[in-house]
Amino acid sequence: xxxxxxxxxxxxxxxxxxxxLEDSAYSAFRYAGEPLPSLMTIDTHGCVIHLGTFSKTIxxxxxxxxxxxPQRVAEKPGSLRLTELLCRAKSFLSVNTPPLKQALVxxxxxxxxxxxxxxxxxx
Numbered sequence: 001x002x003x004x005x006x007x008x009x010x011x012x013x014x015x016x017x018x019x020x021l022e023d024s025a026y027s028a029f030r031y032a033g034e035p036l037p038s039l040m041t042i043d044t045h046g047c048v049i050h051l052g053t054f055s056k057t058i059x060x061x062x063x064x065x066x067x068x069x070p071q072r073v074a075e076k077p078g079s080l081r082l083t084e085l086l087c088r089a090k091s092f093l094s095v096n097t098p099p100l101k102q103a104l105v106x107x108x109x110x111x112x113x114x115x116x117x118x119x120x121x122x123x
Contacts, residue, residue, distance in 0.1 A: 020039055050069070052068075064097070
């Protein structure tokens with residue numbers, strides 16, 4: 001989506017009190033033109049949940065991804081803490097994530113200065 005379309009989508013989500021799930025598995029690959037900012041980088045109201053993966057950018061067999069989400073679903077008293085709910089869900093769904101794969105990705109991120117979320121935040 002063009003930048004203007006992204007901004008309109010964010011404005012609509014804000015007006016309708018909606019969350020946007022942004023899947024950026026292929027955002028690191030661009031064949032022409034300047035990279036566009038992710039929805040999360042231009043979101044000023046915390047309505048974007050960003051999904052990414054290292055399977056497309058580091059190597060396919062790693063099968064390891066990440067999620068970046070706002071702390072709260074809504075800024076109301078008693079509102080749900082989204083990160084707490086997601087952590088609980090993750091503990092049930094990814095019990096067998098191999099520590100070696102996590103350590104490998106962590107080492108690459110630290111050694112090479114590569115970090116998909118940092119790249120995402122700059123765009």
